[in-house]
Amino acid sequence: MLFLFVLLASLTLPASPASAHAAPVGATPAPGSVIGASPAEVTVTFSEPVTPVEGRVQVIAPNGDRISGKAVVEGTTMRIPVRQADKPLGTYLISFRVISADSHPVGGAISFSVGAPSERPEAPSETIGTHPSVEVAVPVFKTIGYAGITLIAGPAMFLAFLWPRRRSRSGALKTVRVGLALTAFATLGAIASYPQQGSGAPLWQVSAQELTETVTSEFGLLLVGRLAILGVLAGLLLPMLSRAPRTARARVLVGAGAPVEVVPADQKTKTTFSRTRPYAVLALSAAGLATWPLTGHAVAAPMSGITVTAGVVHMAAMAVWIGGLVTLAVFLLRGTHPRVLGVVLPVWSRWAAIAVLWLVFAGAIQAVVQMGKVSALWETGYGQLLIAKLGVTAAVLGAAAFARRMVVAGAAGAGVRRAVGIEVAASVVILALSSVLVQVDPGRIAATKEKPITGQGFSETLTSDLYAVQFNIYPVELGEYNTIHAFLYTPDGGPLRAEEWQVTARLTDPALEAVAQPIAGLPTGNQALGSMSFPLPGTYEITFTIRTTEIDRASVKTSVTVGG
The missing domain is CATH 2.60.40.1930 (Macroglobulin (MG2) domain)
Known part of the structure; x- marks a missing residue:
């Protein structure tokens, strides 16, 4: 469990606070403009669809009165009906707080004037900004969730296909249970902290009504679906992994050169689970993984079908790779017969290479869509974090290449353990960077924010x-x-x-x-x-x-x- 402590400790390093991922790109009346009469409606246009936060979208008249009705969103445009102010001349304020399509809060204020400018009304303090406790909690919950799926995927993969028959399964099974619990905890935390992202309240201030509205929202339904999937997976997966499957692959792995592991070649293949159960586990796992990109950057990006699919592949490859490394480092590299490792490690090495290939491929697709332009790599915080993540990933791949060469050469001793240890340590940093990266404006949105909306002419x-x-x-x-x-x-x-x-x-x-x-x-x-x-x-x-x-x-x- 040292892995989890190190992972959570990495979050104490300074990081960018949570940022919104939609940006206002236009308004009517134009920001800063002076018009001749008080409008009956004002509009704000965003870079992606948004959901107004109840009670946090309002138009304030020059005398401080709130004169707006209920906001309605059509596509990317939010329309706010406005009644005639008692004293219509002067500067008005459009104050808004909305939730973007990728579930992040957006707050801001836009002013215009009727007749002649006057002193700008003050924006309500609760409209703009997220409480520091929520800014910290959101990436923490995301990181716990990432850690959870890696602790499910890695041990489960080894237990199903590569586990030596005479090694105890209890530790790895316990790790899978911990992974399921961490993922469920992170999901509940995401539900509990979602209302405060909209209201601007601290983490501990949330009402039953707000939680009910969250659970019944599109975001909440996806997370409730994730919890249901986790429950079904726990019922299917844990019994399936509790005993070694006597499959053809298992005979090959345990019978290669280690007398204590030999299984007679003519023994019939037996299985402890039904034929359909593995397919059900795979389908449920894919559906559960899809809830992450469907509540993040990918769903709001151009070509969302491609980016959501790439997000699922990226997370699955990451979970297999990093989870497998943790399983090797904690359970198998020490105490396993060298001949058995000589069979297990080459197979794992091939699987890891495939996982990394898919990880890079899916990550490249996401980066191309989210960056918008090449210069965003060095001009935006998102791009700089992405470069840092790529640098650490390159270091991990270097350590993995070294370990693979040693495995091919037949060495499975201290050198391999050190290489895997480096991979695990660097992977911790990758997960921490990922949890921050999903909270920072993508390059395509940062570029939009660099061009603030202003009155034309x-x-x-x-x-x-x-x-x-x-x-x-x-x-x-x-x-x-x-x-x-x-x-x-x-x-x-x-x-x-x-x-x-x-x-x-x-x-x-x-x-x-x-x-x-x-x-x-x-x-x-x-x-x-x-x-x-x-x-x-x-x-x-x-x-x-x-x-x-x-x-x-x-x-x-x-x-x-x-x-x-």
């Missing part, structure tokens, strides 16, 4: 003694295809009808004459729409001259820079 509010005018120019590019949309208000924020709109644009360096831009009032009265032309790169002085009555007229100015 140029928006500003200009004031005079007669009025306040808010406008947006989009997209502010060279040429004549730029649109200007303006809203007119009284100095105290009420809508104001304009009798006449005029807008000019003048390049300041080199200084050119001001050019009138076409703009016309809309039937709504306080709005106008037109176009802007920027023939040359540089800074333009934009002047609004607006007549509000037969005799009242005022001009306001600002400047905007247009790139080359």
Whole structure:
């Protein structure tokens, strides 16, 4: 059990906290924009489907009132109905906390303004962030789960096919039971900590209602299914492994050069389990392994069918390889007759090579999909952790190659034990890195987050003694295809009808004459729409001259820079 203590101890090393794996990529109204009237609905678009956390998605008016209804998600877009605020002018806040498709929490806030910007409302403290106790607990439970499946797969494989007949099975059987218990414990921990990922509460604050909602959610149903599979596996697998199967393979393995292990060649093959039981165990094992990628990165990635399948293969290969190493190191390398090891180790070496081949192949598929681009390997935390994991894996493969050469050469002594010990120690690090890796934003999402959503174009509010005018120019590019949309208000924020709109644009360096831009009032009265032309790169002085009555007229100015 030293393996488990070392594995858990590795989690005390500094690691990146749990991160969300969906990212907001757009919103309506646009983040930072200034619009003319309070909207009846706001939307936030994410990079992947999300589920709103009850009570944690809201729109806050400039005076601090919460004016939003229940959020509804359509695909990757979350729609939030909004009622008219008592004091509609000023800055609004869209505060949200949702759960991404890969079961990780996403929190954030986006602001926009109506009429003119004001002081931004404060976001609720419970909307953003995950409690430190949950940030620690989630990767711990994942690591315990990974350790559990390795302690099931490795000993079970040896007990079924490679176990020497005269070695006691009790230790390996106990290890399988421990693996089943650890996996069940990790699954229960994942269920118990899921509500807090959404609510932002500490690990110990969870209600019966929250747990009920979790169990009945898609995430919870998958984990409940995993628990059911573990229960059935325990009933099928443990009796099957408790006695040695007298199969043709068993005769070959135990009869090669070790007199104490010889079984008569003419003895009929007998089995202690039914013909269908092994197939049922394999099918249940595959279904149980599938619950990991179905609640993680793979299900939310492009080509999810491929990534989920690759995830199952990756975990199965990892469990066979690392679990087999642990079984060798703890139970077989010491106290087993050298001639028996001379038969067992070459077979195990071939199996390990196949497992590693599938491990690398499935891992490569996942990396290509999750990274998004090659530069994400060194530009993102996910990529850097992946490089570290690959480096440790390469070291393990080096030790495995050394051990294989010794096995082929017929040496099964201290050198092989040292090589296997190195493999086990390095594999502990691989599992720890894996548990952190699944909590960090994949490269494809990190790249999205590097481009925060912002209001497009140029928006500003200009004031005079007669009025306040808010406008947006989009997209502010060279040429004549730029649109200007303006809203007119009284100095105290009420809508104001304009009798006449005029807008000019003048390049300041080199200084050119001001050019009138076409703009016309809309039937709504306080709005106008037109176009802007920027023939040359540089800074333009934009002047609004607006007549509000037969005799009242005022001009306001600002400047905007247009790139080359």
